[in-house]
Amino acid sequence: MGEISLKLNGKLETKDVADNTLLIDFIREHVGLTGTHVGCDTSQCGACVIHLDGVSVKACTMLAKQAEGSEIVTIEGLADGDELHPMQQAFHENHGLQCGFCTPGMVMSAVEMVTKNKNISEDEIRKGLEGNICRCTGYHNIVQSVKAGAAKMGG
Amino acid sequence: MYSTKYIKPNSTLEALEAIKSMGEGKFLAGGMTLIPTLKQRLASPDGLVDISGCDLDSISDEGDAIKIGAMTKHASVAESGLVNKAIPALAKLADGIGDRQVRNRGTLGGSVANNDPSACYPSAVLALNAIVHTNTRSIEADAFFTGMFETALEENEIIEAISFSKPTKANYVKFPNPASRYAMVGVFVAQFNDGVRVAVTGAGEGGVFRHAEMEAALSSNYNADALSALEISSEGLIGDLHASPEYRASLIKEMTRRAIV
Numbered sequence: 001m002g003e004i005s006l007k008l009n010g011k012l013e014t015k016d017v018a019d020n021t022l023l024i025d026f027i028r029e030h031v032g033l034t035g036t037h038v039g040c041d042t043s044q045c046g047a048c049v050i051h052l053d054g055v056s057v058k059a060c061t062m063l064a065k066q067a068e069g070s071e072i073v074t075i076e077g078l079a080d081g082d083e084l085h086p087m088q089q090a091f092h093e094n095h096g097l098q099c100g101f102c103t104p105g106m107v108m109s110a111v112e113m114v115t116k117n118k119n120i121s122e123d124e125i126r127k128g129l130e131g132n133i134c135r136c137t138g139y140h141n142i143v144q145s146v147k148a149g150a151a152k153m154g155g
Numbered sequence: 156m157y158s159t160k161y162i163k164p165n166s167t168l169e170a171l172e173a174i175k176s177m178g179e180g181k182f183l184a185g186g187m188t189l190i191p192t193l194k195q196r197l198a199s200p201d202g203l204v205d206i207s208g209c210d211l212d213s214i215s216d217e218g219d220a221i222k223i224g225a226m227t228k229h230a231s232v233a234e235s236g237l238v239n240k241a242i243p244a245l246a247k248l249a250d251g252i253g254d255r256q257v258r259n260r261g262t263l264g265g266s267v268a269n270n271d272p273s274a275c276y277p278s279a280v281l282a283l284n285a286i287v288h289t290n291t292r293s294i295e296a297d298a299f300f301t302g303m304f305e306t307a308l309e310e311n312e313i314i315e316a317i318s319f320s321k322p323t324k325a326n327y328v329k330f331p332n333p334a335s336r337y338a339m340v341g342v343f344v345a346q347f348n349d350g351v352r353v354a355v356t357g358a359g360e361g362g363v364f365r366h367a368e369m370e371a372a373l374s375s376n377y378n379a380d381a382l383s384a385l386e387i388s389s390e391g392l393i394g395d396l397h398a399s400p401e402y403r404a405s406l407i408k409e410m411t412r413r414a415i416v
Contacts (some may be wrong), residue, residue, distance in 0.1 A: 002161075019161035019203075020193075043191055046256065055230070055259045057276025061190045062260070065161045066205060068182075109255065130336065 004068045009077030010035070017064050024048045026064035027074060035075040035104050046132035049105035050074050050106040058131070075104035078111065086152035087111050096145030098136035106132050110146040120150050156193045160202040167209050167290050174311055177202035182313060184226060184265030186247060187257050203292055211264070214238060220318040227237040233258065242283065244325035244343070248275050251329065253336060264314040270362055272303045272393065273337040275329065277363035281354035282343035283319040290315060303362045308376050322347055326414040329357070330406050334398055339398055340406035344414040357391050358403045366396025369411055379415040381409060
C-alpha cells in the first residue's frame with residue numbers, strides 16, 4: 001500500500017492504493033469514474049483509453065503507481081458542463097456508435113490524434129484507431145465521426 | 156495480479172540497489188509485455204523497479220551512429236527529427252510497432268531486453284550493427300541475442316542506451332499478423348560501405364537472426380533480382396497456427412525483396 005496523488009480531470013486525487021492496483025481500477029473503483037470501460041482487459045481493445053499527460057494510453061496496462069504525479073483526462077473530462085466536446089458532438093451527429101461500449105476509448109484516441117494532427121487524413125485516422133476495437137464493427141461511421149470531429153476542432 | 160511491491164528510483168544506481176534488496180525483482184520499463192504477463196499470473200516477482208525516472212530517454216547524434224536511451228518510447232523514436240534524417244527505416248519500424256497506445260508507452264530497451272521472437276526492434280539492432288550499452292559494459296549486437304526471449308544480459312544488468320550505426324541505405328518491411336499486428340516475418344536490410352546486413356524477426360525458432368545467404372547476394376548486387384535464384388530454407392523456422400515454416404521461408408524472401416528500394 002502507499003499513497004498516490006494525481007490530477008484527474010483537473011481535480012487532485014490522493015488515495016491509498018495497493019502497489020499492484022491497475023490504473024483502470026483506480027479510476028473506476030477508487031475514484032468512481034466509470035465512463036472509462038474495461039473490454040478485453042488484455043491491452044487489445046482500447047475501451048480503457050485515457051490521456052496521460054496528453055498522450056493516449058490503455059489504462060488496463062499500467063499500474064496506478066506509474067501515474068503518480070501525472071495529469072489524467074478521462075471521457076468524463078472532455079465535455080464543458082452540458083456542452084459536449086466537438087469530438088463527442090461529431091460522434092453523436094454521425095452515429096459513430098452502435099452499442100456504445102467502445103466509444104469512450106474511441107473518442108479519447110480520436111481527440112489525441114486530431115490534437116496532434118489537425119489535418120488528419122482518412123488513412124491516418126484508420127492507422128490511429130488500430131488500438132481500438134469495435135465489436136459491432138461500426139468502423140465506417142466512427143471514421144466519419146473522427147473526420148467531422150477534426151473539422152470541428154479546427155482542422 | 157499477485158501482490159507485489161513497486162519502487163521508482165531516480166537513477167540506475169538506485170535501481171540496482173533496489174532490485175538487489177528484493178528476492179526476485181523485475182525491472183519495469185514501459186510495461187507493455189510485463190504488465191499483461193503479471194495480470195495473467197505468468198510471473199510473480201516480489202517487486203517491480205520502475206526505471207522510467209532514471210533519465211534514460213534521450214536521442215543523440217554520435218557522428219557515425221544514433222544513440223537512443225533505453226527508456227525512449229516508440230512514439231518518440233518515430234517522431235524524432237534526428238532518427239528520421241539519419242536512419243528513416245528505424246523511425247518507420249518504431250511507427251509500426253503495436254498500436255498508437257503501445258507506441259506511447261513501450262520502450263526500446265524493454266523490447267530489446269525481452270527479445271520476443273516476433274518483436275520488431277531486435278531486427279534493427281542486429282541489422283544496424285548496434286551496440287547495446289548497459290550499466291557495466293557495451294555489447295555488440297551479434298553477441299547480444301542468444302535465443303528466444305534470451306539475451307546476453309546478466310542478472311541485474313540494465314540496458315542504458317543503444318547506438319545504431321548509420322547505414323548508407325536501409326529499410327524495414329514486415330508482414331503483420333492481421334489480428335495482433337506482431338511481425339509474422341519482418342526483415343531489416345541495411346547497406347554499409349563494407350557490405351549488407353539482413354536481419355529477420357518473427358520467423359526463427361531461436362529468435363531474431365541474420366541471413367548469411369541473402370547478405371552475400373545483396374552485398375555483391377544490391378538489387379531485388381539478386382535474390383531470385385536463392386532458395387530460402389525453412390529449417391529452424393517457426394511453425395504455428397498463423398503460418399508454417401515453409402510459408403515463413405517464402406515471406407522472408409518476399410519481405411526482403413520489398414525492402415530493397
